[in-house]
Amino acid sequence: MSLDTRQGGSPADDTSAVLAVLGGDVARFEEIVLRYQPRMFAMARRYARREDEVQDIVQEIFIKSFQRLNTWRQDAPFEHWLMRIGVRVCYDFLRGHQRNKESVLSDLTEDESRWLERAEAPGGGDSDGIDGDAAKSIVGRLLEQMSPSNRLIINLLEIEDKSVKEVAALTGWSVPLVKVRAFRARAEMKKLLQKLSLDKFL
Amino acid sequence: MDLNKTLERLIQEARRRPVDDRVPYAFESRVMHAIRQQPRADVTTLWARGLWQAVAPCVVLAALAITTSMKLQVAEGDYAYASPNTELTENVDLGGSVGLELNENSGDSLW
Numbered sequence A: 001m002s003l004d005t006r007q008g009g010s011p012a013d014d015t016s017a018v019l020a021v022l023g024g025d026v027a028r029f030e031e032i033v034l035r036y037q038p039r040m041f042a043m044a045r046r047y048a049r050r051e052d053e054v055q056d057i058v059q060e061i062f063i064k065s066f067q068r069l070n071t072w073r074q075d076a077p078f079e080h081w082l083m084r085i086g087v088r089v090c091y092d093f094l095r096g097h098q099r100n101k102e103s104v105l106s107d108l109t110e111d112e113s114r115w116l117e118r119a120e121a122p123g124g125g126d127s128d129g130i131d132g133d134a135a136k137s138i139v140g141r142l143l144e145q146m147s148p149s150n151r152l153i154i155n156l157l158e159i160e161d162k163s164v165k166e167v168a169a170l171t172g173w174s175v176p177l178v179k180v181r182a183f184r185a186r187a188e189m190k191k192l193l194q195k196l197s198l199d200k201f202l
Numbered sequence B: 001m002d003l004n005k006t007l008e009r010l011i012q013e014a015r016r017r018p019v020d021d022r023v024p025y026a027f028e029s030r031v032m033h034a035i036r037q038q039p040r041a042d043v044t045t046l047w048a049r050g051l052w053q054a055v056a057p058c059v060v061l062a063a064l065a066i067t068t069s070m071k072l073q074v075a076e077g078d079y080a081y082a083s084p085n086t087e088l089t090e091n092v093d094l095g096g097s098v099g100l101e102l103n104e105n106s107g108d109s110l111w
Helices: A013-024 A026-044 A051-067 A076-098 A110-120 A129-145 A148-159 A164-171 A173-200 B005-016 B027-039 B042-079
Strands: B087-092 B098-104
Touching: A013 A026, A013 A076, A013 B042, A026 A051, A026 A076, A026 A173, A026 B027, A051 A076, A051 A164, A051 B027, A076 A148, A110 A173, A110 B005, A129 A148, A129 A173, A129 B005, A148 A164, A148 A173, A148 B005, A164 A173
Parallel strands: none
Antiparallel strands: B087 B098
16 A cells, blocks of 8 residues: 555635536546545544555545535535544444444453553553553554444544534534533543453453 | 543553554545446436425415415405495595595495
8 A cells, every 4th residue: 555645725725626526527526535535544544443444434435525515615614524524424434333342352462461550550650652552552442342422522532632612513412412422431431441451460 | 550540641642643644545536436436316306306395495485375365365355245235435535535435325236
């Protein structure tokens, strides 16, 4: 797989391309795909592990955005509108691909076990770049065990560090609902981490 | 074990990891091909879609027309139920206004 991360373009370019596509010049949609595909891939990789699933998600995002292009009101940035579609496609993917919850929380790797031991040690040493991958891997395991809505909230609010208002705008949920779900998501993640730590010693 | 602290550190690490935004070669061609394969609506489908979209506004217009029509009928009904012996006569008063009044005692029949 080779790298291709072309980016660039301004809101005016987006508007011009969208109007051209709506006018019948479908080929101009490729500009939009080229401009936003890196961001879409980055987002999709937070929700799917397999590369074929990631590619399917990104393709679905662009197809849906093409089909709904006439619903974009030019008062909001095109990028935000596209991200909203992306979040919904990822959420639908999570709901359609909930895995067997018992299987994933087993067989921690050596690095992961070491990270947890270090974190649990009194005074808990600071994590460094070497164990950063292990930490990310542990987070991935925990997220895979969570319900789709909780996983989405943790990704958007905690890992991508978006505000509650931004999450509400992206998901279409109300601000109070986002807050309630965030509280539940953190509680679920904590419970899973506790289970993971206990299983480590079995 | 301080779960909150461990969780916080896990999330901080996950945040710090660089995002993988690599794109497979010629992925945009795959997307454009998929878009072009999408079934296009023919004229009949577009026409039917347009008709369905027009249903709600038509219902509203029809309701308005019926309501207006009924109100007009009620207003006209004050005259419609008058006796057939009634004729309308002019009534000019000193104030300058001209009106019509019903004269039920007229011997002439309108029918």
